[in-house]
Amino acid sequence: MPITFHLWKDGSGIIEIKVDEYFAKANGYKSVSDMAEKTIGQAKFNEMFGGVPEWIRASPNGEFTFVGINPILFN
Template sequence: MEFRKIIEQTDRYDIVQWEFQGMPITFRLWKDGSGIIEIKVDKYFAIANGYKSVSDMAEKTIGQAKFNEVFGGVPEWIRTDAEGNFMFVGMNPILFN
C-alpha cells in the first residue's frame, strides 16, 4: 500500500487514505492510546477483499439480515488488529432511541 492523503484530523483521530491496487482505502487511526485502527466499509474495501460490492460482501459473509439485526445495517467502519483480522463493531439496534 502507498500513502495517498490525509482526509481529516481531529483531537480524537486521523482519517487517512492509502492506495491498494489503484483503489483508495480509508483508515481511521484513533489517538487515545488504544492503538485502534478502523477501515471504512465502502465499495473499495469490499472489492479489495474479493467482493463485488458492500451488499455482496454482506450477503456472502453473515448475511444482510444478520447485519440489520446485530448492527442496524452494515457498519460504516470495521476494526482491524495487528494480525490483519477484521471485527465489526457497532451498537445493537435495540438500544437505539
C-alpha cells in the same frame, strides 16, 4: 482505490477501516451487499447493527471486527 483508515491516537492503537465499495472490492467482493451476503448475511447485519456498519476494526494479526451498536438499544 482509496481506502479510508482511522488511527486512534489515544494510545489504544485501534485502527478502523471505512466499509465502502472500495473496501469490499479490495477484499474480493463485488460490492458491500455482496460482502454482507457472503459473510454473515444481510439479515444478520440488520439484526445486529441495523445494517452493515460504516467501520470495521483491524487487529494487528489481520482479523476484522465490525463496529456498531444495535439500533434497538438506542434510547
